[in-house]
Amino acid sequence: MDLHQRLLEVSRGFRIDYEYLGYETIQMGNVNRTYKVNFRMPDGMPKSFLVQNVNTYAFRNPVGLMENIDKVTEHIRAKKPGQLALHFHHTAQRKTYIVDGKNFWRMTNYVPSVTYNTVTDLKVVRNAGKAFGEFQMDLADFDISELTETIPGFHNTRQRYENFLQAVREDKAGRACQVQEEIDYLLSVQDLACTLTDLQQQGKLPLRVTHNDTKINNVLFSPEDNSAMIVIDLDTVMPGLMGHDFGDAIRFAANFVEEDCSEYEKVGVNLEVFRAFAEGFLSKTAQTMTSQEIDTLALSCFVLTVELATRFLADYLDGDLYFKTNYPEHNLVRTRCQIALAKDMYKHLPEMEQIVRDCVEAAKAVK
Ligand code: GN1
Ligand code: MG
Numbered sequence: 001m002d003l004h005q006r007l008l009e010v011s012r013g014f015r016i017d018y019e020y021l022g023y024e025t026i027q028m029g030n031v032n033r034t035y036k037v038n039f040r041m042p043d044g045m046p047k048s049f050l051v052q053n054v055n056t057y058a059f060r061n062p063v064g065l066m067e068n069i070d071k072v073t074e075h076i077r078a079k080k081p082g083q084l085a086l087h088f089h090h091t092a093q094r095k096t097y098i099v100d101g102k103n104f105w106r107m108t109n110y111v112p113s114v115t116y117n118t119v120t121d122l123k124v125v126r127n128a129g130k131a132f133g134e135f136q137m138d139l140a141d142f143d144i145s146e147l148t149e150t151i152p153g154f155h156n157t158r159q160r161y162e163n164f165l166q167a168v169r170e171d172k173a174g175r176a177c178q179v180q181e182e183i184d185y186l187l188s189v190q191d192l193a194c195t196l197t198d199l200q201q202q203g204k205l206p207l208r209v210t211h212n213d214t215k216i217n218n219v220l221f222s223p224e225d226n227s228a229m230i231v232i233d234l235d236t237v238m239p240g241l242m243g244h245d246f247g248d249a250i251r252f253a254a255n256f257v258e259e260d261c262s263e264y265e266k267v268g269v270n271l272e273v274f275r276a277f278a279e280g281f282l283s284k285t286a287q288t289m290t291s292q293e294i295d296t297l298a299l300s301c302f303v304l305t306v307e308l309a310t311r312f313l314a315d316y317l318d319g320d321l322y323f324k325t326n327y328p329e330h331n332l333v334r335t336r337c338q339i340a341l342a343k344d345m346y347k348h349l350p351e352m353e354q355i356v357r358d359c360v361e362a363a364k365a366v367k
Helices: 003-013 062-079 122-138 157-170 180-188 195-201 242-253 271-288 291-318 330-347 349-366
Strands: 019-026 033-040 046-053 098-100 103-109 208-210 219-221 228-231 238-240
Touching: 003 019, 003 033, 003 046, 003 098, 003 103, 019 046, 062 122, 122 208, 122 219, 122 228, 122 242, 122 271, 157 180, 157 195, 157 291, 180 291, 180 330, 195 291, 208 242, 242 271, 242 291, 271 291, 271 349, 291 330, 291 349, 330 349
Parallel strands: none
Antiparallel strands: 019 033, 033 046, 046 103, 098 103, 208 238, 219 228
Protein backbone atom coordinates (compact mmCIF):
# COMPACT_ATOMS: atom_id res chain seq x y z
CA MET A 1 0.00 0.00 0.00
CA ASP A 2 1.40 3.41 -0.81
CA LEU A 3 1.99 5.93 1.94
CA HIS A 4 -0.88 8.22 0.87
CA GLN A 5 -3.31 5.37 1.21
CA ARG A 6 -1.84 4.25 4.50
CA LEU A 7 -1.88 7.73 6.07
CA LEU A 8 -5.42 8.22 4.88
CA GLU A 9 -6.52 4.95 6.47
CA VAL A 10 -4.75 5.78 9.70
CA SER A 11 -6.44 9.20 9.76
CA ARG A 12 -9.85 7.61 9.16
CA GLY A 13 -9.04 5.19 11.99
CA PHE A 14 -8.61 8.22 14.24
CA ARG A 15 -12.00 9.42 13.01
CA ILE A 16 -10.77 12.31 10.86
CA ASP A 17 -13.17 12.32 7.94
CA TYR A 18 -12.22 15.60 6.24
CA GLU A 19 -11.16 15.72 2.61
CA TYR A 20 -7.60 14.38 2.31
CA LEU A 21 -5.17 16.73 0.54
CA GLY A 22 -1.79 15.04 1.00
CA TYR A 23 1.15 14.70 3.37
CA GLU A 24 4.60 16.17 3.99
CA THR A 25 7.43 14.25 5.64
CA ILE A 26 8.76 16.03 8.71
CA GLN A 27 12.53 15.63 8.77
CA MET A 28 12.88 16.02 12.53
CA GLY A 29 13.63 13.07 14.79
CA ASN A 30 16.17 10.33 14.27
CA VAL A 31 14.02 7.40 15.37
CA ASN A 32 10.27 7.73 14.64
CA ARG A 33 8.81 8.68 11.25
CA THR A 34 6.65 11.79 11.30
CA TYR A 35 4.22 13.13 8.70
CA LYS A 36 2.13 16.25 8.53
CA VAL A 37 -1.15 15.17 6.99
CA ASN A 38 -3.27 17.89 5.43
CA PHE A 39 -7.07 18.01 5.06
CA ARG A 40 -9.80 20.43 4.02
CA MET A 41 -12.66 20.91 6.45
CA PRO A 42 -16.28 21.27 5.24
CA ASP A 43 -16.03 25.06 5.64
CA GLY A 44 -13.08 25.05 3.21
CA MET A 45 -10.44 25.77 5.85
CA PRO A 46 -7.25 23.68 5.89
CA LYS A 47 -6.50 21.50 8.92
CA SER A 48 -3.37 19.45 9.59
CA PHE A 49 -2.46 16.62 11.92
CA LEU A 50 0.82 14.97 12.83
CA VAL A 51 0.86 11.26 12.23
CA GLN A 52 3.77 9.26 13.61
CA ASN A 53 4.97 5.79 12.89
CA VAL A 54 6.64 4.78 16.16
CA ASN A 55 9.86 2.85 15.71
CA THR A 56 9.16 -0.46 17.40
CA TYR A 57 12.75 -1.61 16.95
CA ALA A 58 13.70 1.17 19.40
CA PHE A 59 10.53 1.05 21.51
CA ARG A 60 9.71 -2.58 22.21
CA ASN A 61 6.67 -1.75 24.32
CA PRO A 62 4.87 1.06 22.46
CA VAL A 63 1.61 0.49 24.35
CA GLY A 64 3.41 1.05 27.66
CA LEU A 65 4.98 4.13 26.10
CA MET A 66 1.58 5.59 25.21
CA GLU A 67 0.35 4.86 28.74
CA ASN A 68 3.35 6.78 30.14
CA ILE A 69 2.55 9.76 27.96
CA ASP A 70 -1.11 9.72 28.98
CA LYS A 71 -0.22 9.71 32.66
CA VAL A 72 2.42 12.40 32.37
CA THR A 73 0.33 14.78 30.26
CA GLU A 74 -2.63 14.21 32.58
CA HIS A 75 -0.46 15.12 35.57
CA ILE A 76 0.76 18.32 33.92
CA ARG A 77 -2.71 19.25 32.65
CA ALA A 78 -4.13 18.95 36.16
CA LYS A 79 -1.53 21.45 37.37
CA LYS A 80 -1.87 23.87 34.47
CA PRO A 81 -5.39 23.61 33.14
CA GLY A 82 -5.12 26.46 30.62
CA GLN A 83 -1.78 25.51 29.11
CA LEU A 84 -1.26 23.91 25.72
CA ALA A 85 -0.83 20.17 26.23
CA LEU A 86 0.07 17.27 24.00
CA HIS A 87 -3.15 15.61 22.89
CA PHE A 88 -3.43 12.27 21.11
CA HIS A 89 -6.47 11.40 19.05
CA HIS A 90 -8.50 8.28 19.85
CA THR A 91 -9.91 5.53 17.68
CA ALA A 92 -13.54 4.44 17.93
CA GLN A 93 -12.30 1.89 20.49
CA ARG A 94 -10.82 4.74 22.59
CA LYS A 95 -7.24 3.75 21.81
CA THR A 96 -4.50 6.32 21.17
CA TYR A 97 -2.81 4.08 18.62
CA ILE A 98 -3.44 1.86 15.63
CA VAL A 99 -1.37 -1.25 15.03
CA ASP A 100 -1.10 -2.47 11.46
CA GLY A 101 1.38 -5.29 11.04
CA LYS A 102 4.72 -3.99 12.27
CA ASN A 103 3.54 -0.37 12.19
CA PHE A 104 2.42 1.48 15.29
CA TRP A 105 0.60 4.72 14.47
CA ARG A 106 -0.50 7.67 16.57
CA MET A 107 -1.88 11.10 15.80
CA THR A 108 -1.74 14.55 17.40
CA ASN A 109 -2.95 17.98 16.44
CA TYR A 110 -0.51 20.01 14.42
CA VAL A 111 0.57 23.08 16.40
CA PRO A 112 1.78 26.01 14.26
CA SER A 113 5.08 26.86 15.87
CA VAL A 114 8.78 27.51 15.39
CA THR A 115 11.50 24.97 16.20
CA TYR A 116 15.28 25.28 16.18
CA ASN A 117 18.10 22.88 15.34
CA THR A 118 20.77 25.43 16.09
CA VAL A 119 20.13 28.61 17.96
CA THR A 120 22.17 31.69 18.75
CA ASP A 121 19.38 33.90 20.08
CA LEU A 122 20.16 33.69 23.80
CA LYS A 123 16.61 34.62 24.78
CA VAL A 124 15.32 31.55 22.93
CA VAL A 125 17.97 29.39 24.60
CA ARG A 126 17.05 30.72 28.05
CA ASN A 127 13.38 30.01 27.35
CA ALA A 128 14.23 26.46 26.32
CA GLY A 129 16.18 25.99 29.56
CA LYS A 130 13.22 27.25 31.55
CA ALA A 131 10.82 24.98 29.66
CA PHE A 132 12.85 21.82 30.35
CA GLY A 133 13.50 22.88 33.96
CA GLU A 134 9.81 23.51 34.50
CA PHE A 135 8.90 20.22 32.86
CA GLN A 136 11.02 18.38 35.41
CA MET A 137 9.60 20.38 38.28
CA ASP A 138 6.02 19.73 37.11
CA LEU A 139 6.78 16.03 37.42
CA ALA A 140 8.69 16.26 40.70
CA ASP A 141 5.67 14.88 42.59
CA PHE A 142 4.83 12.22 39.99
CA ASP A 143 5.09 8.65 41.30
CA ILE A 144 8.08 7.13 39.46
CA SER A 145 6.77 3.58 39.92
CA GLU A 146 3.85 4.46 37.59
CA LEU A 147 6.19 4.67 34.60
CA THR A 148 7.25 1.90 32.25
CA GLU A 149 10.91 2.10 31.23
CA THR A 150 10.27 2.54 27.51
CA ILE A 151 13.90 1.76 26.67
CA PRO A 152 15.49 -0.07 29.58
CA GLY A 153 18.85 1.39 30.60
CA PHE A 154 18.38 4.33 28.23
CA HIS A 155 20.99 6.51 29.94
CA ASN A 156 22.86 3.73 31.71
CA THR A 157 26.26 4.64 30.30
CA ARG A 158 27.92 1.42 31.52
CA GLN A 159 25.31 -0.58 29.64
CA ARG A 160 25.74 1.67 26.59
CA TYR A 161 29.48 0.87 26.66
CA GLU A 162 28.74 -2.85 26.89
CA ASN A 163 26.45 -2.63 23.86
CA PHE A 164 29.09 -0.66 22.00
CA LEU A 165 31.85 -3.16 22.81
CA GLN A 166 29.59 -5.98 21.70
CA ALA A 167 29.04 -4.18 18.39
CA VAL A 168 32.82 -3.86 18.02
CA ARG A 169 33.28 -7.58 18.69
CA GLU A 170 30.51 -8.67 16.36
CA ASP A 171 31.41 -6.14 13.66
CA LYS A 172 28.25 -7.09 11.76
CA ALA A 173 28.73 -4.64 8.90
CA GLY A 174 32.51 -5.18 8.59
CA ARG A 175 33.25 -1.53 9.44
CA ALA A 176 35.32 -1.83 12.64
CA CYS A 177 38.63 -1.57 10.77
CA GLN A 178 37.73 2.01 9.70
CA VAL A 179 37.08 3.34 13.19
CA GLN A 180 39.96 2.26 15.45
CA GLU A 181 40.75 5.85 16.39
CA GLU A 182 37.17 6.48 17.52
CA ILE A 183 37.05 3.20 19.44
CA ASP A 184 40.32 4.07 21.21
CA TYR A 185 39.10 7.51 22.20
CA LEU A 186 35.80 6.21 23.58
CA LEU A 187 37.60 3.54 25.61
CA SER A 188 40.05 6.10 26.98
CA VAL A 189 37.23 8.15 28.55
CA GLN A 190 35.02 5.26 29.64
CA ASP A 191 35.30 5.68 33.42
CA LEU A 192 34.80 9.44 33.33
CA ALA A 193 31.80 9.02 31.02
CA CYS A 194 30.26 6.51 33.45
CA THR A 195 30.45 8.92 36.41
CA LEU A 196 26.70 9.65 36.54
CA THR A 197 25.72 6.00 36.22
CA ASP A 198 28.16 4.97 38.94
CA LEU A 199 27.10 7.73 41.34
CA GLN A 200 23.47 6.89 40.81
CA GLN A 201 24.09 3.23 41.50
CA GLN A 202 25.92 4.17 44.70
CA GLY A 203 22.84 6.13 45.74
CA LYS A 204 24.62 9.46 45.46
CA LEU A 205 22.44 11.01 42.77
CA PRO A 206 18.62 11.00 43.12
CA LEU A 207 16.36 9.48 40.50
CA ARG A 208 13.75 11.88 39.19
CA VAL A 209 11.17 11.80 36.44
CA THR A 210 13.07 13.19 33.47
CA HIS A 211 12.45 13.81 29.79
CA ASN A 212 15.68 12.14 28.61
CA ASP A 213 15.65 13.52 25.07
CA THR A 214 15.98 17.26 25.53
CA LYS A 215 17.03 18.39 22.09
CA ILE A 216 16.01 22.01 21.70
CA ASN A 217 13.84 21.02 18.73
CA ASN A 218 11.65 19.22 21.25
CA VAL A 219 10.42 22.60 22.45
CA LEU A 220 7.81 24.34 20.31
CA PHE A 221 8.19 28.12 20.36
CA SER A 222 5.53 30.69 19.65
CA PRO A 223 5.85 32.25 16.18
CA GLU A 224 4.78 35.58 17.72
CA ASP A 225 7.21 36.10 20.58
CA ASN A 226 9.51 33.07 20.73
CA SER A 227 8.21 32.04 24.13
CA ALA A 228 8.30 28.29 24.77
CA MET A 229 4.80 26.90 24.25
CA ILE A 230 5.19 23.19 24.98
CA VAL A 231 7.72 20.41 25.47
CA ILE A 232 7.08 17.55 23.05
CA ASP A 233 8.45 14.06 22.34
CA LEU A 234 7.58 12.40 25.62
CA ASP A 235 8.56 8.90 24.44
CA THR A 236 11.48 8.64 26.81
CA VAL A 237 9.96 10.20 29.92
CA MET A 238 11.28 7.78 32.51
CA PRO A 239 13.15 7.72 35.78
CA GLY A 240 16.47 9.50 35.17
CA LEU A 241 18.93 12.03 36.48
CA MET A 242 18.78 15.78 36.32
CA GLY A 243 22.08 15.73 34.45
CA HIS A 244 20.57 13.60 31.70
CA ASP A 245 18.22 16.40 30.71
CA PHE A 246 20.70 19.20 31.21
CA GLY A 247 23.57 17.37 29.51
CA ASP A 248 21.62 16.24 26.47
CA ALA A 249 20.18 19.72 25.95
CA ILE A 250 23.63 21.31 26.03
CA ARG A 251 25.10 18.62 23.78
CA PHE A 252 22.58 19.60 21.13
CA ALA A 253 21.94 23.32 21.61
CA ALA A 254 25.35 24.60 22.69
CA ASN A 255 27.30 23.00 19.87
CA PHE A 256 28.41 25.62 17.33
CA VAL A 257 27.15 23.30 14.58
CA GLU A 258 24.48 20.62 14.12
CA GLU A 259 25.08 17.19 15.61
CA ASP A 260 25.89 15.64 12.25
CA CYS A 261 28.22 18.33 10.91
CA SER A 262 31.22 16.85 9.11
CA GLU A 263 33.35 19.99 9.44
CA TYR A 264 34.80 18.78 12.70
CA GLU A 265 37.04 21.80 13.18
CA LYS A 266 33.90 23.93 13.62
CA VAL A 267 32.52 21.72 16.39
CA GLY A 268 32.69 23.02 19.96
CA VAL A 269 30.79 24.19 22.98
CA ASN A 270 29.45 27.73 22.76
CA LEU A 271 29.81 29.00 26.33
CA GLU A 272 27.36 31.85 25.78
CA VAL A 273 24.66 29.39 24.81
CA PHE A 274 25.73 27.15 27.69
CA ARG A 275 25.31 30.03 30.13
CA ALA A 276 21.92 31.09 28.74
CA PHE A 277 20.53 27.54 28.92
CA ALA A 278 21.95 27.07 32.43
CA GLU A 279 20.37 30.34 33.56
CA GLY A 280 16.95 29.26 32.32
CA PHE A 281 17.14 25.66 33.52
CA LEU A 282 18.59 26.47 36.94
CA SER A 283 16.14 29.32 37.55
CA LYS A 284 13.53 26.56 37.78
CA THR A 285 15.50 23.73 39.37
CA ALA A 286 18.33 25.09 41.55
CA GLN A 287 16.22 25.16 44.71
CA THR A 288 15.62 21.43 44.60
CA MET A 289 19.10 20.27 43.58
CA THR A 290 21.49 18.35 45.80
CA SER A 291 25.12 19.45 45.98
CA GLN A 292 26.17 16.32 44.08
CA GLU A 293 23.78 17.23 41.28
CA ILE A 294 25.21 20.73 41.09
CA ASP A 295 28.79 19.46 41.16
CA THR A 296 28.20 17.00 38.31
CA LEU A 297 25.97 19.16 36.09
CA ALA A 298 28.73 20.49 33.83
CA LEU A 299 30.31 17.04 33.59
CA SER A 300 26.93 15.62 32.57
CA CYS A 301 27.28 17.43 29.22
CA PHE A 302 30.50 15.54 28.48
CA VAL A 303 28.87 12.31 29.70
CA LEU A 304 25.81 12.60 27.46
CA THR A 305 27.95 13.53 24.47
CA VAL A 306 30.24 10.54 24.89
CA GLU A 307 27.30 8.24 25.58
CA LEU A 308 25.64 9.27 22.33
CA ALA A 309 28.92 8.79 20.48
CA THR A 310 28.99 5.17 21.71
CA ARG A 311 25.40 4.75 20.48
CA PHE A 312 26.04 6.26 17.04
CA LEU A 313 29.20 4.22 16.59
CA ALA A 314 27.56 0.99 17.78
CA ASP A 315 24.80 1.57 15.23
CA TYR A 316 27.33 2.29 12.49
CA LEU A 317 29.05 -1.00 13.31
CA ASP A 318 25.70 -2.85 13.38
CA GLY A 319 24.85 -1.56 9.89
CA ASP A 320 22.52 1.36 10.80
CA LEU A 321 19.62 -0.50 12.35
CA TYR A 322 18.50 2.02 14.97
CA PHE A 323 18.95 5.62 13.82
CA LYS A 324 17.53 6.92 10.57
CA THR A 325 20.40 7.70 8.19
CA ASN A 326 20.48 9.80 5.02
CA TYR A 327 23.73 8.38 3.63
CA PRO A 328 26.00 5.40 4.44
CA GLU A 329 28.51 7.27 6.63
CA HIS A 330 25.88 9.28 8.51
CA ASN A 331 26.30 7.51 11.84
CA LEU A 332 30.08 7.75 11.54
CA VAL A 333 29.90 11.51 10.92
CA ARG A 334 27.58 11.86 13.90
CA THR A 335 30.06 9.88 16.02
CA ARG A 336 33.01 12.04 14.98
CA CYS A 337 31.04 15.21 15.60
CA GLN A 338 30.12 14.05 19.12
CA ILE A 339 33.71 13.04 19.84
CA ALA A 340 34.98 16.45 18.72
CA LEU A 341 32.39 18.09 20.95
CA ALA A 342 33.28 15.89 23.93
CA LYS A 343 36.95 16.81 23.57
CA ASP A 344 36.11 20.51 23.49
CA MET A 345 33.80 20.20 26.49
CA TYR A 346 36.53 18.44 28.44
CA LYS A 347 38.83 21.38 27.77
CA HIS A 348 36.22 23.88 28.97
CA LEU A 349 34.96 21.90 31.95
CA PRO A 350 36.32 24.28 34.63
CA GLU A 351 34.58 27.25 32.97
CA MET A 352 31.35 25.32 32.60
CA GLU A 353 31.49 24.34 36.27
CA GLN A 354 31.99 27.96 37.26
CA ILE A 355 29.01 29.07 35.15
CA VAL A 356 26.82 26.44 36.83
CA ARG A 357 27.87 27.67 40.27
CA ASP A 358 27.16 31.29 39.27
CA CYS A 359 23.73 30.40 37.92
CA VAL A 360 22.80 28.37 41.01
CA GLU A 361 23.80 31.24 43.23
CA ALA A 362 21.84 33.73 41.13
CA ALA A 363 18.76 31.50 41.10
CA LYS A 364 18.86 31.02 44.85
CA ALA A 365 19.28 34.76 45.43
CA VAL A 366 16.08 35.53 43.49
CA LYS A 367 13.76 33.22 45.42
C1 GN1 B 1 17.03 10.19 18.97
O1 GN1 B 1 14.48 10.61 17.52
P1 GN1 B 1 14.99 11.75 18.27
O2 GN1 B 1 15.63 12.73 17.39
O3 GN1 B 1 13.95 12.37 19.18
C2 GN1 B 1 17.32 9.41 20.23
C3 GN1 B 1 18.03 10.29 21.25
C4 GN1 B 1 19.30 10.85 20.64
C5 GN1 B 1 18.94 11.59 19.36
C6 GN1 B 1 20.17 12.07 18.66
C7 GN1 B 1 14.58 7.21 21.55
O4 GN1 B 1 16.11 11.22 19.28
O5 GN1 B 1 18.37 9.52 22.38
O6 GN1 B 1 19.94 11.72 21.54
O7 GN1 B 1 18.21 10.74 18.45
N1 GN1 B 1 16.07 8.91 20.79
C8 GN1 B 1 15.91 7.62 21.07
O8 GN1 B 1 19.80 12.89 17.63
O9 GN1 B 1 16.81 6.81 20.95
MG1 MG C 1 12.95 11.55 20.81
